[in-house]
Amino acid sequence: MIRLISPPIQERPGYFGPYGGRYVPETLIPALEELEAAFREAVNDLGFLREFEDLLRTYVGRPTPLTEARRLGEAVGARIFLKREDLAHTGAHKINNALGQALLAKRLGKRRVVAETGAGQHGVATATACALLGLECVIYMGTADMARQRPNVFRMRLLGAEVRPVDAGSQTLKDAINEAIRDWVTNVRTTHYLLGSALGPHPYPLIVRTFQSVIGVEARAQMLEQFGRLPDVAVACVGGGSNAIGLFAAFLEDPVELIGVEAGGEGISSGRHATRFVDGDRGRLGVLHGTRTYVLQDPWGQILDTHSISAGLDYPAVGPEHAWLRDRKRVHYTAVTDAEALAAFQSLARLEGILPALESAHAVAEAMRLASARPGAWILVNLSGRGDKDLETVAKALGEAPFSV
């Protein structure tokens, strides 16, 4: 039977310490209550878990392998292990949560699903899950993201989803979430909002964490089985934070150092980045998209535009559990710039024959930096997705002529 990490007991329901909650229009409250009840029932229902496990195994291709990156490790003087979420169906970890929630939607009797997407990976995963389970699917995506992730837009449409462009604000993930929530407020009786990251109103951070914890559970068992010990450090990139929390959840009780990597963009001092924790001036306690957490904002509480070369990390808030893990110093958060991520992308391609997603390249870059500081360390990296979707962005960044896919 599939093993997931059970949702933690919360002292104040819906809250991780002072973070989290349910800051949404009243219209949505009954739907959130209904969703929470269905979720708690489902994760204790053998029938549900069996169906989920069966799909993860026979459809997603789980467990995903754990690969030692030997040449990269030799080059930087450490042992680096990659949890290969890039090999999951649709090319990223997003499918784990998308399938879990699509099953929940069915359980709730909801035939229509809306979702937001930044890089397009969550949109593709949701469109895939909906195609598989026969659900109607609408994906909201910022027009700036649509321009830099064209292959994924086409992929979603091929999968039968309707992709609705969002032209408001910064035209990225944040605005896509606003629009998805507006759709949900309007159609809440028939529609499930399939939120893709470990953020949003309670119970989403718990749901996403639980479905993604399959990553950490597998990786931990694979480290022990293949290499006889746990890593010294586990590293993951953090946009909203779903792949990171999925990995970390299984290691919280272990003597394993945990590192979350935010998008440093063009550098903290440039102001063009997406580091909610590392930029102490602009990243402050606030509320965005239904949850109380660290948010990049101006002194008057207006949300700031963010920048990252990776669409999936280009978001001004962070999942509430990450804020709590940081307060308790259980996870250390750091930042990697666009340039460093790009260099790591190329290193992994040349030394290991793997094109990582630009998001995941942030985690690889941090592992490489760690290795030079701590020679010989055992470092587990969550390779959360594959880089095919980023070819155009990378080509542009490397000065190649534009091409069409």
Place this chain on the structure above:
Amino acid sequence: MTGIEAVRKVFHKAREARRPALIFYWPVGYPDLEASVRIVAALAQAGADLIELGLPFSDPLADGPVIQRATQRALERGVRTPDVLEAVVRLRAIGVALPLCLMTYVNPIIAWGVPRFLEEAAQAGVDGLIVPDLPLEEAEELRAAADAIGLAWAPLAAPTTPDERLARIAATATGFLYLVSVTGITGARDRLPPDGILQLRRARRAACGVPVAIGFGISRPEHVRELAFEADGLIIGSALIQHGEACGFDEEALSAFVRALREAVPGSPA
């Protein structure tokens, strides 16, 4: 008189006159700061009973396209919390006496600091608060602090809110209960939802005497006539903004819009 008393008085007077209070929404800073002050003054003059002043927020997830666009424009012009409070001071200085409630999202309030925000708002002449992303469970801290300083609290309820919960929400209101007429976001609608009146009756039963104002979608004199005997208050937002946009923000035309709605209320002097 505290804000709570001022807001109560509006509903009390409307009840005595057997008509609903007419509440209008206008975003501060739209089309610019100066013009918005003039417009709000004109609305007051034309017969509004209470005005909701929008304090713009970058991510207004309960708002439809009209209010999104208007508040975005205000933000692009640099309008922030201090400018909004300054606008209230000026409105009071030019003799605008009707109750003014701020409508905004919770993040600008947290960013300014809850006690500081409330103190400065009350000082400026604000009478109450409406915060659409603070449902019952999250509202208590702000509501209690507002109460302590005399600012009215108008919580929202929706068609999806069960009766028992609606009663608990109404019990926290120190101004009025803001009933959202549709499951959806703000915006003018040609026709009101068919169950709007049933929703109103249900809400008023559950609210045990707390005034119920209904908003989201009201745009025409016939809507006002339809709801006049059922609601304690009618809230008009997007339709007013659209009207303003269509007439080049002409104060006289906006006043005429208010008067037309006012005259549609049965029993009021034409």
